[in-house]
Amino acid sequence: MRDLIDHPDQARLITGATALTSSIGDVTLLTDSARWAVSARPGATVADSLALACGVGILGVVQSLGVERFRACGAPTCRGAFIDTTRPGRRRYCMPGLCGNRVNVANHRARKLSQDGHQKVVGEMS
Template sequence: MQVALDDYVWAAGLATELVNTAAAVWHGEDHLPDLASLVTFTELHGSDSLTALARRARVADLRAVHELRTTVRELIDHPAPDRLVAASALTASVGAITLLADHTPPRWTASLRPGATVADALSLACGVGILGVVRALGVDRFRACGAPTCRGAFIDTTRPGRRRYCMPGLCGNRVNVANHRARRAAAREGT
């Protein structure tokens, strides 16, 4: 598996999705409880090579993914620049950096070492995403979800940098519906 260093938007999105599978985000329900859910996660958010690694995963690999998820969550929750760079450099240490000079323009990629696990691949992607966002967008893009009932977190890679929710389609809609209902109730009380 290779991750282009300029693909930090995809990689940061993968890190966000991984973090938001935790039981704390879903009020006690872990969204990566077993190996089958890990395969499904990589099919939805990863690449074919990541999914192939997930299909060969063992229970120990799943535990390593859970540990990675905790590490990435701590980085998002406490985004001090020096801490992010140091920790994500360690996270990305499972691969080798290569210059692909035959591309126009040339591209730098991070590749997994032979024998890497799915946890190694996710670690590499998360490290590239975190380092890319720190370099290109800044540490203020690491945020907690703005929905009052959500415990999710995310890395905002949108151009304007105004994303407020970890899952806009879910958390954002819940907030909008609650606001709409509150306005309707206030209007009924005022008439």
């Protein structure tokens, strides 16, 4: 899954995600709610079921949102990756509340340090 997100080439994503769906047992359309239903074959393991959910999810994003939604986290200290399923598609961090907040705090400290340094230099000059 991570390897697919890290290399968001459309053909590669489709091939890899299709492989994840190998435990597929049944695909149907639920006519009462107009939704697709996918179930794992009998005897599928928990890992098979998780792979199936991930594969179907990846294929759905590739089809509906595009490969540009597969991204590395924008925080310099994080090695995370994510699939941006937000409506505007401008998400930058794997965990906005954590990685985004860390970047904001670091930027704030850098600005404050730069301001304090500037004030100190100005103070020494006067």
